[in-house]
Amino acid sequence: MKLWDIFAFSFKNFTRRKTRSFLTVLGVVIGTAAVVTMLSIGVGMNKGFEDQISQWGNLRQIEVYENYWWGSDSGVVGYLDEITVEQIRALDHVYGVTPRVTYYIPLVVGRKQAYVSLIGIDPAEMSKFGYDIGLGRLLDASDKGENNFVMSYVVPFLISNPKKPVYWYEPYQGEPHPFDPLLEAYKITMDSSYGQGYQDLNRPKPKLYKANCVGVLAQKPEGVWDDNCIIMDVDLVIKYWEEYEKRQGGGGGGDIIVYEIGIPPIKPSPGNGNGDDSGRKNVYHQILVMVDETKNVQDVEKAIRDMGLSTSSSMSYLTEMQEQTKFLRMVLGAIGGISFFVAALSITNTMIMSIYERTREIGVMKVIGCLVRDVRAMFLVEAGIIGIVGGVVGVGLSYGLSALLNYIAVNGGGGLFGYYGSTVVSIVPPWLALAALVLAATVGVVSGLYPAIRATRLSAIEALGNE
Amino acid sequence: MLARRAIIETENLRKVFRIGKEKVVALDGVTFSVREGEICCLLGTSGSGKTTLLNILAGLDKPTSGRIMVCGKRLDKMNERRITLLRQKNMGFVFQSYNLLPHLTALENVAMPLTFRGVGARKRKKAAAEMLKQVGLGERMRHKPTQMSGGQQQRVGIARAFVAKPRIVFADEPTGNLDSKTTLEVMEMMVRMARENNLTLIIVTHDPEIAAYADNIYYMKDGQITRVDKENIHKTPEQEVPLSPREEEQSKEEVQDNL
Ligand SMILES: Nc1ncnc2c1ncn2[C@@H]1O[C@H](COP(=O)(O)OP(=O)(O)O)[C@@H](O)[C@H]1O
Numbered sequence A: 001m002k003l004w005d006i007f008a009f010s011f012k013n014f015t016r017r018k019t020r021s022f023l024t025v026l027g028v029v030i031g032t033a034a035v036v037t038m039l040s041i042g043v044g045m046n047k048g049f050e051d052q053i054s055q056w057g058n059l060r061q062i063e064v065y066e067n068y069w070w071g072s073d074s075g076v077v078g079y080l081d082e083i084t085v086e087q088i089r090a091l092d093h094v095y096g097v098t099p100r101v102t103y104y105i106p107l108v109v110g111r112k113q114a115y116v117s118l119i120g121i122d123p124a125e126m127s128k129f130g131y132d133i134g135l136g137r138l139l140d141a142s143d144k145g146e147n148n149f150v151m152s153y154v155v156p157f158l159i160s161n162p163k164k165p166v167y168w169y170e171p172y173q174g175e176p177h178p179f180d181p182l183l184e185a186y187k188i189t190m191d192s193s194y195g196q197g198y199q200d201l202n203r204p205k206p207k208l209y210k211a212n213c214v215g216v217l218a219q220k221p222e223g224v225w226d227d228n229c230i231i232m233d234v235d236l237v238i239k240y241w242e243e244y245e246k247r248q249g250g251g252g253g254g255d256i257i258v259y260e261i262g263i264p265p266i267k268p269s270p271g272n273g274n275g276d277d278s279g280r281k282n283v284y285h286q287i288l289v290m291v292d293e294t295k296n297v298q299d300v301e302k303a304i305r306d307m308g309l310s311t312s313s314s315m316s317y318l319t320e321m322q323e324q325t326k327f328l329r330m331v332l333g334a335i336g337g338i339s340f341f342v343a344a345l346s347i348t349n350t351m352i353m354s355i356y357e358r359t360r361e362i363g364v365m366k367v368i369g370c371l372v373r374d375v376r377a378m379f380l381v382e383a384g385i386i387g388i389v390g391g392v393v394g395v396g397l398s399y400g401l402s403a404l405l406n407y408i409a410v411n412g413g414g415g416l417f418g419y420y421g422s423t424v425v426s427i428v429p430p431w432l433a434l435a436a437l438v439l440a441a442t443v444g445v446v447s448g449l450y451p452a453i454r455a456t457r458l459s460a461i462e463a464l465g466n467e
Numbered sequence B: 001m002l003a004r005r006a007i008i009e010t011e012n013l014r015k016v017f018r019i020g021k022e023k024v025v026a027l028d029g030v031t032f033s034v035r036e037g038e039i040c041c042l043l044g045t046s047g048s049g050k051t052t053l054l055n056i057l058a059g060l061d062k063p064t065s066g067r068i069m070v071c072g073k074r075l076d077k078m079n080e081r082r083i084t085l086l087r088q089k090n091m092g093f094v095f096q097s098y099n100l101l102p103h104l105t106a107l108e109n110v111a112m113p114l115t116f117r118g119v120g121a122r123k124r125k126k127a128a129a130e131m132l133k134q135v136g137l138g139e140r141m142r143h144k145p146t147q148m149s150g151g152q153q154q155r156v157g158i159a160r161a162f163v164a165k166p167r168i169v170f171a172d173e174p175t176g177n178l179d180s181k182t183t184l185e186v187m188e189m190m191v192r193m194a195r196e197n198n199l200t201l202i203i204v205t206h207d208p209e210i211a212a213y214a215d216n217i218y219y220m221k222d223g224q225i226t227r228v229d230k231e232n233i234h235k236t237p238e239q240e241v242p243l244s245p246r247e248e249e250q251s252k253e254e255v256q257d258n259l
């Protein structure tokens, strides 16, 4: 028999008992929609976490700190110095590494100034750390030892009269800078009290360094925190800081800020902290690592911790959050799975019933030359049709349900459904829709297997026997 | 016609059914043959083994013992798949209760054997339409079986049996559900089509009237088969004379009376 004719026969039988076929298909529709909707909530949940966390930082990035509990499990103590940077660079899956120091300092433009974070990094690595440039250029290897810097978009708005300082400003999207940041002449000082109006006469006069802006980072999207910072060569920043400390006579503290979440505040230690017999010490505040792919982040973190350092990454938060909700997602999936199973039973039931009804027809077909193979195929295809039709409608329905859930979440139900401020609760990715269709068709065919075998076992003469 | 070779040959066929401990001998040493192009009639009372023999000849059932050749093939030695293919190519069937598929149109029903053979839609529709015209149902191709009378349904059944140009057509009590006028029409149609296409027709019946259409008549009783002379059908000694249904009823009553 031609395949097409088998389909035609199956389809005719499918449309013959309209009510029953409809109800069986409805079972599959509900099963499919249940699975897809439940899983879509799981996907939405994960996406919510991901969106949230990737706002805090790049998912491929690891921040490396000194280990406050003295070393790793094996007792090794790691230091934030060039040796460690090179060791990390040598690890597998490491895409970029840079040391980092951060000081909170005044950025001076004529008589105006702004308090900004002065961040020192390895200029050669800047392009690997996901900075979006808006104006000018990023730092590169040629900026080593140079007083060139890149500033964040918000900085020019903060440059103000120190008597009426602007500490916070949120430019609207695309708001033009009050002046051309690339053309302005800047100075920086490591003395955070500069420009406060009074001068501590016991302390030396603050030293100002010329600095040159070569680039401005792109504006962050609406609602995403934008750091006010300037970024330059880490060695130069450390040099400035050492000069400042020397002039201050040793002690003295520049204000340094650390705003990473969940990490104990770092004491400023470069240049004077934690030396041991090896003569090594913490030269940097942190080391930043960019991993090649998110899936390798945890491995790289582990390797760095084994070097006696602490790490933190957005990815590890994400994994932890996803781990915590895994059970919930499994429960959701199981609820959907059960309805699918019930649907499968109803397909089997329907097919067995129709075989009872069609016993005689099956007998006739066999007598007049229908191969057992074709009889079996007819029933499998019919069950498959039920599965596919149910699957298609079910997936359609789940798109509707998904939209409805998201609508409810946005309009009033947000507190009930939203995760960590995200309003999207349900996402049906294409792979889920496709997997559901394949599953529905497979479940259909599998459910039809037993009835199909029964149909083939049926003896033709017995089927006709009650003549 | 006598020179033709046998298309069906059986040798000492036995068929024993077991129902629990009880054995029913349905066929008890049936040896006979049918030549190609012959119209052959199996007469006999209800329960004499006619259907059982037909089923075995068509490869729908296996004999308990004995040999059977159909179209040059040893049916008793073949597997189900090959027998089905043999049936597909060489045999047509007419049933007492028509056995049309109720959700298919007359045309689709007639085309069914060709569908099973894998003949393309256009070709089989043409053949089926031609067949329906031959049985006088050219105007009712799109009708469903439920919209037709018994006689019309059986004519669809005949068209279906002949459409694939088989070598043998089996008809088990083809007129059993029809009135005498329709019986005549249907019989004449079958015989005419068998003759025109020069194919072998095996008709099972308990109606001696029908036997008149046959070249050869066999009489079955208690699983045994005897050839009957056409001329003697109403004259032969009692044990060889098949009773007409009415006579059969009467004899049954007599038996009961005697008890
Ligand atoms: N499947 C079966 N199981 C048991 N006995 C059967 C079966 N088929 C036929 N028989 C018995 O075999 C005998 C012959 O039956 P059958 O060939 O149908 O007779 P006929 O067609 O001449 O009326 C009967 O006694 C019947 O009861």
Ligand SMILES: [Mg+2]
Pocket: B050, B051, B052
């Ligand atoms: Mg019978």
